[in-house]
Amino acid sequence: MDTHIGDIELTLTPQGGSAVWRFGLAPERLPAFARAIQEEGGQLLALWGSDDRHLGRGFGLHMVFLSSQGLVWTQADLPAAAPEYPDLAAIFPQAERMQRAAYDLLGLRASGAVDGRKWLRHTAWGEDEYPLRKDAPSQPPPASPTQADAYPFIRVAGDGVHEIPVGPIHAGVIEPGHFRFSVVGDKVLRLEERLGYTHKGIEKRFEGMDLSLGARLAGRVSGDSHSAYTWAYCMAVEAALGFTVPERALWLRALLLEMERVANHLGDLGYLGNDVALSFGFAQFWRLKEDWLRLAQRLFGHRYAFDCIVPGGVTTDLGEADALLDLVRRLRTEVAELKAVYDEHAGVQDRFAHTGRVDPAMAARLGVIGLAGRASAQAWDLRVQFPHPPYDRLEVNMATDRRGDVLARVEVRFAEVFESLRLIEAIVQRLPADPLQAEVPHADGVREGLGYVEGWRGPVLVAVRIGMDGRLDRVHPHDPSWQNWPALEVGILGNIVPDFPLINKSFNLSYSGHDL
Amino acid sequence: MATHLILRKILKTGRVTEPAPPANAAYRVRLQALQAELYEVFGRALTIRHVDAGSCNGCELEIHALNGPHYNLEGLGIKFAASPRHADVLLVTGPVSRHLETALKRTYEATPEPKWVVAMGDCACTGGIFGESYASRGRVANVIPVDVEIPGCPPDPVRLLEGILAAVKIDRSHGAS
Ligand code: SF4
Numbered sequence: 268m269d270t271h272i273g274d275i276e277l278t279l280t281p282q283g284g285s286a287v288w289r290f291g292l293a294p295e296r297l298p299a300f301a302r303a304i305q306e307e308g309g310q311l312l313a314l315w316g317s318d319d320r321h322l323g324r325g326f327g328l329h330m331v332f333l334s335s336q337g338l339v340w341t342q343a344d345l346p347a348a349a350p351e352y353p354d355l356a357a358i359f360p361q362a363e364r365m366q367r368a369a370y371d372l373l374g375l376r377a378s379g380a381v382d383g384r385k386w387l388r389h390t391a392w393g394e395d396e397y398p399l400r401k402d403a404p405s406q407p408p409p410a411s412p413t414q415a416d417a418y419p420f421i422r423v424a425g426d427g428v429h430e431i432p433v434g435p436i437h438a439g440v441i442e443p444g445h446f447r448f449s450v451v452g453d454k455v456l457r458l459e460e461r462l463g464y465t466h467k468g469i470e471k472r473f474e475g476m477d478l479s480l481g482a483r484l485a486g487r488v489s490g491d492s493h494s495a496y497t498w499a500y501c502m503a504v505e506a507a508l509g510f511t512v513p514e515r516a517l518w519l520r521a522l523l524l525e526m527e528r529v530a531n532h533l534g535d536l537g538y539l540g541n542d543v544a545l546s547f548g549f550a551q552f553w554r555l556k557e558d559w560l561r562l563a564q565r566l567f568g569h570r571y572a573f574d575c576i577v578p579g580g581v582t583t584d585l586g587e588a589d590a591l592l593d594l595v596r597r598l599r600t601e602v603a604e605l606k607a608v609y610d611e612h613a614g615v616q617d618r619f620a621h622t623g624r625v626d627p628a629m630a631a632r633l634g635v636i637g638l639a640g641r642a643s644a645q646a647w648d649l650r651v652q653f654p655h656p657p658y659d660r661l662e663v664n665m666a667t668d669r670r671g672d673v674l675a676r677v678e679v680r681f682a683e684v685f686e687s688l689r690l691i692e693a694i695v696q697r698l699p700a701d702p703l704q705a706e707v708p709h710a711d712g713v714r715e716g717l718g719y720v721e722g723w724r725g726p727v728l729v730a731v732r733i734g735m736d737g738r739l740d741r742v743h744p745h746d747p748s749w750q751n752w753p754a755l756e757v758g759i760l761g762n763i764v765p766d767f768p769l770i771n772k773s774f775n776l777s778y779s780g781h782d783l
Numbered sequence: 784m785a786t787h788l789i790l791r792k793i794l795k796t797g798r799v800t801e802p803a804p805p806a807n808a809a810y811r812v813r814l815q816a817l818q819a820e821l822y823e824v825f826g827r828a829l830t831i832r833h834v835d836a837g838s839c840n841g842c843e844l845e846i847h848a849l850n851g852p853h854y855n856l857e858g859l860g861i862k863f864a865a866s867p868r869h870a871d872v873l874l875v876t877g878p879v880s881r882h883l884e885t886a887l888k889r890t891y892e893a894t895p896e897p898k899w900v901v902a903m904g905d906c907a908c909t910g911g912i913f914g915e916s917y918a919s920r921g922r923v924a925n926v927i928p929v930d931v932e933i934p935g936c937p938p939d940p941v942r943l944l945e946g947i948l949a950a951v952k953i954d955r956s957h958g959a960s
Contacts, residue, residue, distance in 0.1 A: 390881070390882070391917060391918050392918075398918070403917070407915050407916050407919075416882075435886055436834060438865035440833045440843055440847060440863060441835070442835050442840055443837075443886070464837070464880065464882045464883050464886075465835070465837045465838070465877070466880055466882055467837050467877075467878055467880045467913045467916070467919040468919055471917065471918075472913060472914070472916060480912075487912055487913075487936075488839065490838070490839040490843075490844060490937070491840050491841070493841070534844075547793065550852045551792065551796065553847075553848070553850075553851035553852060554796070554799050554851065556848070556851070557848060557851050557852075557853045570845075570939060571844065571937075605792070607788055608785055608788045608789055611788060612785035612789075613785070615785075778840070779837075779838065779839050779840050782880075
C-alpha cells in the first residue's frame, strides 16, 4: 500500500490482516520519518537492534511507531563495520534508554545522542563486549566480577541538597532497582533511576529455542503480564508463519487477558489503599483477588493461567462458565462498594489527589503509554484503535482522565476493572464453537512477525524472527515500562519522599520486563 | 460517611480466614496444622526477608497473596521484615542475575545466625527457564547456601507456607557446612 505520513511517501507492507505495517528505510532518513510521525500525533513504542550478519546483511535497527495508520514497524540496515544511526531521543525522549540498551547489547551507536552512558550493562560483561551479537561467546563466565557498577549518576548541587540512595534491594516485597533522590528537607528535587539489576539475558535465551518453549519464556518476561506476553509472542509467530488460529482460541486468549487485567488492578487498588493507611482496602481487594485467582486455578489449572496460550491456539477450554459469571457479578457489586469507600474517604482522596502528577503535555512529550498514559490524557488503547480479533467485535470503551495524578491512575484502574468484567461476560456469552488449536506449519525460510497486545500495564509488543531451521533466531519483547519509568522520575518532582511508595505503586512498573 | 460504608462492608464480609466453601476448607485444615507446628518448633514469631534475585515477578505475586486475608500470616506469627538484620529466613526468588549476585551475598552476610534460606520457585531451585548465562548465575544454591527449595512456577501460597515452615524445622548446625 502506498500512503504518506506527513509529507513522507511510503510503501507499506501489511502483516497478515493486522494493523502492522512494515517499512524499510535508510538510517539517515529515520529522524525525518520520526518527526513526521510526531507531527501527526504518533508515538514511538519500541526500539531495538538485531545482528543480521548471518543473513548477509549488517545490523538491523528496528522501531515500532504508533500512528494513525496502525503500528508502523520500520527497519534500517546498518553497516556491519560501523553500526551507527542518527540519535532519535531528541525527537522522542523515550528512545534514549532503548538506544543505550541497543548499544550495551549489540554495539549499535546512536550518533549525536546526548546521554551515552551505559544502561542495561552493569558489571556482567565488559564495555567492548556485546552479548547479543551472534559471535559473542556462548560459554558463561564461571563467576561474576566483583567490582562495583560505577554508574555516573548526575549530581544536583546547591545549598542543603542531599542525596538519598535506595536499593537495589528494597524494604518491601518489590523487584530490585536503584533510586537516587536529591532532596531539600523532605522535598524531591530530582530522582534518578538505575535499572538493569534483573537483567538475566532473556533475549539471548530465546535464540535457538523451539517455538513452544519460546512461548513459555515470553510468558516469563514479566510474570504479572503473562497472558499479554504469551499472546503477543504467539501473534508474532502466527503472523510470521502466515496462519490463522481458530476463533474460539482467540476469544479465550482475550478472556485470559481481561482476567489478568482484573487480577492486577485488584491487587494494586488494595496496595494503594494500604499505602495511605487504609488497611481495610488492602484486606478487601486482596480477598477479592484471591477469590479470582482460585477460580482461575479451578478453570485453567493455574492461578495465573500460565502456559495456556501456545502457538496455534490455547491449551485449555472454559469449563465452568457459570462459576466465572457468578464471580464476575459478585465482583462488580463488591468493587462498586469499595469504590464508594475510596471516593468518600477524605483521607484517601487527600493523599491521592495532586500527588505524583504527570500533566498531559509532559506525558505526550515523554510518550507515556498504557494505563499511566490514559490517566494523563494520552488516549491510546490498542484494543480500541487497532482492535485485533476478537476485540474488533467487542467495542472496548477506553478509560481516560486528564489529571495525571495518583487519583487519576486509581480512577482509570477502577473504570478498567468494570470494563473488563463487562468484556468477560460478553466473551463467555459469545464464545464461538471451534477447536482450541490449529497445527503450527513449518517455516520454509527466514520469517518475521510482530505481535501487539494491550496488557494491563499498556502495550506489550513481541517481535519474532524464525530462522531457516524453524527455531527462534531473534526475539525482542517490549514492555510499556520502558517509556513509563521516566514518567515516574517526573511525577515525583516537588513531592515529599514519604509519598514515593504511593506514587510508585500507582504506576506499578515492571523491572523484569524492562531489564530483560 | 466513609466510616459508615467501611463498617457495613466489614460486617457484611465477615472473616474470610475461616471460609465456608469446600475448596477453601482444604486450605484451612492445612493452615491449622501448620500453625500448631510453627509454635512447636519455633516458639516465637518468625521473620522473613524477601530477596528478589532476578525473578520474573511471578513469584512475588504469590508472596503478596500469602499476605492477604485468606492466609492470615501475622496471625500465624509470621511477618515480613524490611531489613535482613531482623530476619530469621531469607526467601529468595528468581535465578540469580549476575547484577544482583553481590547484593544477594551481602544480604546473606547481613542476616544474623541462625538463618535459613528458602529458595522459592523453579528459577530459584534450578535456574528454571532462564538457566545459567552471561547474565544469570542460575539457581540460588550456586551463590549462597540453601536450606529449602520450593518448586513451582510460581508455587502457590500454601506450598510457599509449607516451605517456609519446613525451613525452621531443619536442625542444621550452621558453620559446619
Ligand atoms: S519460578 Fe516462575 S514465577 Fe517464579 S520467577 Fe521463575 S519464572 Fe517467574
